Amino acid sequence: MPNIITTKLDGLVEIRPKIFEDPRGYFFESFRKDWFDEVGISVDWKQDNQSFSQKGTVRGLHFQRAPYAQAKLVRVVQGKVLDVAVDLRKGSPTFGQSHTVLLDAQLHNLLYVPVGFAHGFSVLEDAIFLYKCSEYYHFPSEGGIRWNDPALGIDWKVSDPIISEKDQKWPSLQEFKEQSGGGL
């Protein structure tokens, strides 16, 4: 089993696989269903995605609404990102709280982001980002919150990032809460 590290946000876990190094290089298992079975997480993964981002980029904070809500299993295979998950689950005692983790291609760590979270990352070193999703991409179900909303209090470790137009226009956490009737 890999090292599974729980966080203050229920269901959000970091996974540190066991790395086998030898003179050829390294080997590790990057996904096993039974890791998740053991901690009571049952996901039918439907889609894999890959993106490349230059240092200084921010992507997020994104989610999809039900019935296309997505859990995600994210990692980097090149570079370093600061990965961010924000709890948007209606009625959650940690609603609005975020967790950040450094995803590092040299550490090979992963983050499991459950349904009900907004997700994003800032790019500390040019990064290839790879992730599994539990639901298909569905543009009409896409939503987000504004990455730099002061109410989130997230230190992204970048200033004046490269960011899409779409990601500059998402509502604040408070606006999202009002529009969604309290959360996802």
Ligand SMILES: Cc1cn([C@H]2C[C@H](O)[C@@H](COP(=O)(O)OP(=O)(O)O[C@H]3O[C@@H](C)C(=O)[C@@H](O)[C@H]3O)O2)c(=O)[nH]c1=O
């Ligand atoms: C996410 C996604 C995008 N696209 C298309 C839509 C668009 O033309 C182009 C780029 O899309 P975006 O700008 O939304 O890509 P990006 O900002 O990388 O979106 C991703 O951000 C991170 C933070 C996440 O958590 C992911 O779930 C996803 O929302 O790719 C797909 O065809 N399928 C997909 O699954």
